[in-house]
Amino acid sequence: xxxxxxxxxxxxxxxxxxxxxxxANNLAxxxxxxxxxxxANFEDLFYQEFAQPGIxxxxxxxxPTGLYVGLGTQVSGTQLDFRQGAAESTGKPFDLMIExxxxxxxxxxxxxxxxxxxxxxxxxxxxxxxxxxxxxxxxWRLEPEITLPEDASNINVxxxxxxxxxxxxxxxxxxxxxxxxxxxxxxTGLETIGNNxxxxxxxxxxxxxxxxxQEGFGALRQGFLEASNVDPVTELVSLIKTQRTFEMNSQVxxxxxxxxxxxxxxxxx
Amino acid sequence: xxxxxxxxxTGAITGMxxxxxxANNLAxxxxxxxxxxxxxxxxxxxxNLEKPGHYADTNALLDGLGGGTLFDPARxxxxxxxxxxxxxxxxxxxEGEGFLRLENASKGAGSRDMLLTRAGALARGKDGTLVLATxxxxxxxxxxxxxQLDMDEAxxxxxxxxxxLQGEDEVARLAVVVPGDARNLVKEGRDAMRLLGxxxxxxxxxxxxxxxxxxxxxxxxxxxxxELIKVSRGIEFATRLMQAEDQATGRLIxxxxxxx
Numbered sequence: 071x072x073x074x075x076x077x078x079x080x081x082x083x084x085x086x087x088x089x090x091x092x093x094a095n096n097l098a099x100x101x102x103x104x105x106x107x108x109x110a111n112f113e114d115l116f117y118q119e120f121a122q123p124g125i126x127x128x129x130x131x132x133x134p135t136g137l138y139v140g141l142g143t144q145v146s147g148t149q150l151d152f153r154q155g156a157a158e159s160t161g162k163p164f165d166l167m168i169e170x171x172x173x174x175x176x177x178x179x180x181x182x183x184x185x186x187x188x189x190x191x192x193x194x195x196x197x198x199x200x201x202x203x204x205x206x207x208x209x210w211r212l213e214p215e216i217t218l219p220e221d222a223s224n225i226n227v228x229x230x231x232x233x234x235x236x237x238x239x240x241x242x243x244x245x246x247x248x249x250x251x252x253x254x255x256x257x258t259g260l261e262t263i264g265n266n267x268x269x270x271x272x273x274x275x276x277x278x279x280x281x282x283x284q285e286g287f288g289a290l291r292q293g294f295l296e297a298s299n300v301d302p303v304t305e306l307v308s309l310i311k312t313q314r315t316f317e318m319n320s321q322v323x324x325x326x327x328x329x330x331x332x333x334x335x336x337x338x339x
Numbered sequence: 340x341x342x343x344x345x346x347x348x349t350g351a352i353t354g355m356x357x358x359x360x361x362a363n364n365l366a367x368x369x370x371x372x373x374x375x376x377x378x379x380x381x382x383x384x385x386x387n388l389e390k391p392g393h394y395a396d397t398n399a400l401l402d403g404l405g406g407g408t409l410f411d412p413a414r415x416x417x418x419x420x421x422x423x424x425x426x427x428x429x430x431x432x433x434e435g436e437g438f439l440r441l442e443n444a445s446k447g448a449g450s451r452d453m454l455l456t457r458a459g460a461l462a463r464g465k466d467g468t469l470v471l472a473t474x475x476x477x478x479x480x481x482x483x484x485x486x487q488l489d490m491d492e493a494x495x496x497x498x499x500x501x502x503x504l505q506g507e508d509e510v511a512r513l514a515v516v517v518p519g520d521a522r523n524l525v526k527e528g529r530d531a532m533r534l535l536g537x538x539x540x541x542x543x544x545x546x547x548x549x550x551x552x553x554x555x556x557x558x559x560x561x562x563x564x565x566e567l568i569k570v571s572r573g574i575e576f577a578t579r580l581m582q583a584e585d586q587a588t589g590r591l592i593x594x595x596x597x598x599x
Binding site for chain 2: 074075076078079081082085086089111112113114115116117120121136137138139140141142143146147149151153171253255256258259272273274275278285286311312314315318319321322325326328329332333335336
C-alpha cells in the first residue's frame with residue numbers, strides 16, 4: 071500500500087532532519103577549541119517480503135529472489151571523527167595541545183560516569199587554590215591534581231607532561247607534578263556530555279592511562295591550542311545534500327498522498 | 340464483473356508497490372553503500388494460459404486480452420556508487436566488484452547464507468574487533484573469522500588489497516568476495532545483503548579497497564523522481580479506468596434493470 075511509501079518517506083525526512091541537527095552542531099562549533107566533528111550514519115531499515123524466494127510464479131518460473139520492499143532509513147548513530155585539529159599558537163603557559171592520541175582527564179561531577187571526564191581541549195588555567203583547571207564554564211580540575219604555589223613563575227610543561235617552574239629562593243626549577251593522558255581503544259564510542267568533554271561507555275572500552283609521548287600517546291605542546299576539526303566546506307556540502315534529500319522525500323509524501331486521494335475517490339460517484 | 344475492472348486493479352496494485360520501492364530508494368539517497376532496488380513488471384498471461392488445462396471452458400476473446408501486470412522479482416542495482424573522500428581511518432570503499440563479509444550472527448546463523456555489505460564505514464568494537472559502524476556487525480577476514488585489532492596500537496592502515504596493517508604487522512586481510520550469482524542477493528536491512536546459498540568467488544584483482552573513502556548511495560535522484568511521477572500518474576490512470584468501468588457497469592444496470 072502507498073501507506074508504506076508514506077511512512078518510508080517519513081523515515082527519510084526524519085533521518086535527514088537528525089543529520090541536519092548534527093551538521094548544525096558541527097558548524098556551530100567550528101571555532102570551539104578541541105571540538106571533534108560528528109557525522110550521522112544512515113542505514114537502511116528492514117525489508118518486507120511480499121513473495122518468498124523460491125516460490126513459483128504463475129507461469130512455472132522459479133523466483134531465485136522474491137519481492138522485497140524496503141521500509142526506509144534510519145540514523146544508526148553519530149560517529150565522532152577524532153582527526154587532529156590544527157594547532158593554534160597562543161603563547162600562554164597553560165594552553166596545552168595533544169599532538170597525537172590521548173585525552174586530558176578531568177574531575178567532573180561524581181554522578182556522571184565514573185567521575186572522570188575526558189577532553190581534547192587544553193585551555194587550562196589556575197583556580198584560586200593554584201590548581202590547574204580547565205577554563206570552561208564548570209572549571210573542572212585536572213586529574214591527577216596538580217597544585218602550583220602562589221609565587222611560581224616560568225611554568226614549563228614538557229612534551230611528556232612534567233610541569234616545572236621556578237619558586238623564589240631556589241635556583242633549579244621545581245617539579246610540581248605530571249600530567250597523565252588517557253586513551254581508548256574505540257574513541258568513537260565515547261559519549262559526549264557537553265562542555266567539550268566525553269565519558270567512557272561500553273563501546274569505548276576502559277581508559278588506558280599513561281604519560282604523554284609514550285606508548286603511542288601524543289606529545290604535549292605548551293603554548294598551543296588544538297582548533298576544532300570541523301571542515302566548514304565539507305559540512306556545507308553535506309548540508310546542501312541533506313536538505314535536498316529532505317525535499318525529495320517530501321515529494322514522495324505528496325505523491326503517496328495524491329495516490330491515496332485517487333483511491334479514496336474511487337467509491338465516490 | 341467486468342474483466343477490465345480487474346486488469347485496471349492489477350495496475351493500481353503493482354503501481355503502489357512500485358511507489359513503495361521508489362520511496363525506499365529516495366529515503367536511502369544518502370545511505371553509505373546503499374544499492375537501489377529495481378522493481379520491474381511484465382505483462383501477465385491470462386489464467387488459462389498460465390495454468391494450461393485448468394479450466395474447461397475458455398473464452399478466445401478474453402485469452403487474447405492478457406491478465407494485467409505482474410511483478411518480476413526485485414533486483415538490486417549493483418552499479419558502482421561515487422567514491423567520496425572522508426579521511427576517516429576506518430572508512431573503506433570498494434572500487435569495482437566485490438562485497439565485504441559480515442558475521443551471520445542472527446537469524447539463519449547455521450545456514451550457508453552469507454551476509455555481505457558495501458557500506459564500509461567501520462569502527463572498533465569494544466573488544467577491539469573490526470565492526471560495521473552502523474549496525475555493529477563484525478566484519479570478517481578472508482578465512483571467515485572476526486578481525487581482532489591490536490588494542491595498544493592506535494594506527495590502522497588498510498591497503499588496496501584489503502590487508503589490515505598495524506605498524507609493520509599484517510593483522511588480517513578483509514574478505515572481499517563476489518557472489519557466484521548476484522540474483523541470489525536479498526536485502527536484509529541494516530546495511531546488509533543476504534546471499535542465499537553463500538557461493539562466492541574472491542574478488543578480481545581489479546577490485547581496489549580504498550581507505551579513507553566511502554561509497555555513496557547509488558540512488559539517482561533524477562531517475563527516482565521521474566519514476567515517482569510516472570508511477571503516481573500510472574496509479575491515477577488505473578483508478579480512473581476502474582471508475583470508468585464502474586460507471587459502465589452502473590449504466591448497464593440502469594439501462595437493463597428497468598423491468599416491470
